[in-house]
Amino acid sequence: MNNRLTRSDVILIGAGIMSATLGSLLKELVPEWNITVLERLDKAGEESSNEWNNAGTGHASLCELNYTVEKTDGSIDISKAIKTNEEYQVSKQFWSYLVNSKLIRNPQDFIEPLPHMSLVQGEQNVSFLKKRHETMSKHPLFHGMEFSDRPEQLADWIPLIMKDRNGNEPIAATRIETGTDVNFGALTRMLFDHLKSKNVEMKFKHQVDGIKRAEDGSWELKVRNLENGAVERHAAKFVFIGAGGGSLHILQKSGIPEGRGIGGFPVSGIFMVCKKPEIVAQHHAKVYGKAPVGAPPMSVPHLDKRYIGNQESLFFGPFAGFSPKFLKFGSMFDLITSVKPNNLLTMLAAGVKNMSLTKYLIEQVLLSKEQRMEALREFVPNAKSEDWELVVAGQRVQVIKDTSAGKGILQFGTEVISAADGSIAALLGASPGASTAVSVMLEVIQRCFPEKLKEWEPKLKEMIPSFGISLSKNPELIQEIDAYTSKALGLGPKSHSSESMNDRKVVI
Template sequence: MHSPRITNTKSVAPEPILDVALIGGGIMSATLGAILAKVQPDWSMAMFERLDVIAAESSHPWNNAGTGHAGLCELNYMPDPTDSAKAEQIAEWFHLSRQFWTALVTQGDLPEPAAFVHSAPHMDVVFGDRDVRYLRQRFQTLRSVPLFSAMQYSEDPAVIAEWAPLLMEGRDRGEPIAATRYAAGTDVDFGALTESLTRVMVEVGAQVHLSHEVTGLCRDAEGIWTITGRNRKAKQRFTVRARFVFVGAGGYALKLLQKARIPEVRGYAVFPFGAQFLRTDNPEVVARHEAKIYSQAALGAPPMSVPHLDKRIVDGQESLLFGPYATFSTRLLKHGQLSDLFTTLRLGNIVVLLAVGLQNIGLVRYLIGQLLSTRTRKFAQLQRFYPNARPADWHLIHAGQRAQLVKPDPRTIGVLTFGTELVTGAEGTIAGLLGASPGASTAPAIMTGLLQRCFPTHHQEWEPTLHEMMPGLTTPVGTEQQRVDDTYALTAQHLALS
């Protein structure tokens, strides 16, 4: 099991005023801290994490599927098979991630890439005439886009069996089936990556305070934020001051932004989803599956619940993961409290939340069905992908909690969103990240966007360093096929990817 080794650097002192305070010890805070360590190493920074280790919530390798989201296999990013705009955007962002990690590896800031990233072809598989037509149309749309031109497509069971043997063994060959495959996909250990990025900021003097839970945010007349909280281990209160605050606290982000009283989150709410996965470590099974395979979500299921059978590599151990199976809890973090959801309720968002519930009756039915689902029914879903799967090889694990964002909407009162949203306020002195996937995979793109919005006077002087690390900021990778090919080749070489 992944076990981050970042420890407390020193006790919190009330002065001097920090340049940057990072709330939450996950991939987002670590990415922002690492970027700032490269562009402004003289700034004072501190990270505050409520647990006694970093990357123990959504960034933990077993609390997510580890997919390097690049729009290659996620059908929920392209519900209309003729519209590839969102998939292209996410692919562009993931190229920035690859470039950023490559820059840190070549500069000696990150460890051997095998510690956090591995090659894993990204595939789709669909069953039945309707979904086969959908996937065929999607492939036809994407094949002319430089970012996706290397994608393969087949409706031939023999070819699909070569790509993913476990999919086809024991399957009725009369059933319509289709698959796509992109060989240059990745599996990412975001927990290990978070730890390594945190070390980048620690190397330039940043502090990491574990077991420090932030409970209050208040901005004074001079524009300085006062951050209050408690040391959960020492049972003591603490107070620090900072010029800029980033709230990367996962499910607790909205609650903290509400405490900061910024109008940008007025009316916002969150709806929590949990997940379980089936996992096997049987080496005979694991050795025969070398891909991350996604399919269509069940009717009424949220887009984040698309079923997938994934190769995972965590701490050098190979496993397979299948799921997710949705769960529900009023906790907003895996290690949170049952009262979490209720602490985010305000007069301005209750109606918005209720409206979303009424508009998503199918989702409610889906969640109830998932909660009532027996292990036998869950295993039958795995056998839809892997017909010869044996129950004795698999065990259930609990993944992380996701706080899906609910936003006010002038037409429908409220809308449930499935994505990641960066919120900034108080004249750019505070920012927070709300929502879920594809956040971790696109963290460098999101954080460079944050720098542009919150530090406009500094951004111009930072641009040369940022663009040297991430050339895609200057010229998007997907504009030309040669640029796509060259970027894949260069980043693959330095990240030891096939």
């Protein structure tokens, strides 16, 4: 064991989109801070952030039906959709700042404009979608959303889906052109390349085996070099655990009281992928449907065009599955070793409450390729098995905790867990994760560095012009930010002014 203690101001555990985002924000706010990144794999962005391990949707609530709920009085609650959209706008602002500052280049390498659509069948679902459209299209964040239940219009929007479609069941869709496809793996690698140029130390094949509080209040980490087996000691005043599904185990090792009673439930995913140019050319959108009854939200079926590297492809899925691993490259013992005395009852309660989910996951695991093709043919009636291949996506670990709603509640979304003194924070959960990474990391900064916020506020507003402002309450600002980010990220011409947001003061 190497007894030499390597000290940093900040340690980021995990080289995914979250650590890349937090590191990039902190390097702009305090360039002099010394930052070290620890990653157990041999390169950045290989787990949940990797482009083949997620759907690449820039989650802005433009197509995700599970972000809007029909209430008992028949009205549509779009509050979650508004929140998610605003958070995605924050991400686009920060990416635009990085591009305009020449800290990262070639935004087309990680983001492309792509229409987002919702598609439903059946009279009841069509009625829901129409009411959803009426509600959302009135809100400035969703300006330009179209609705149609006319087959000839749908055939123009989604020819591959409408071709050879039989039956008289009502069908309808909404469409909005301001959606995006995001290569989060490419973005993650670009951000870490930028950080390396700023002297951030990247230590790959380094696994955190232990973490404890030192007498001076800093955190001391026991880190194993997986190449040679050597054990190293690292310390920092602030530690961020952004290790995807691996975050829970490291959080538990920290022993902070805020991490007690929290469990995790892993869900794996499989996509069907088509790379044949003559088929890919017939579909230009991300089209989301409704999740089957009992399915987790991340299993909403969707047919997406993807831009990965220099190749266009189609993704369909995801089909959910179960593996006890918390990471794609994890251990079969991840789930069982995450069960501790302080979360045992919570985990047992979750197991009892989610029997239908467990049954659904088992059924999904047992599906043959042909059964998956039948699900695909509900979207693409003439899909041929030989044109599609199976790709195993990344693992997602949903948070389980006790809430006011009861014991052992399965949480969907992302959650920040931080110590009371702000010296350590962990990110748990899943979608819309990567799309809202900047907002989530700003939450980490606000929680963990409250004494610095006043000093950092001017820089934060330079990087994110809407920082501290509700976009929902400022429709004119929405237009300005949309024009600014569209120009910086190459997302197509807009009718609004393209004046740089960094050249003006936001006055509310």
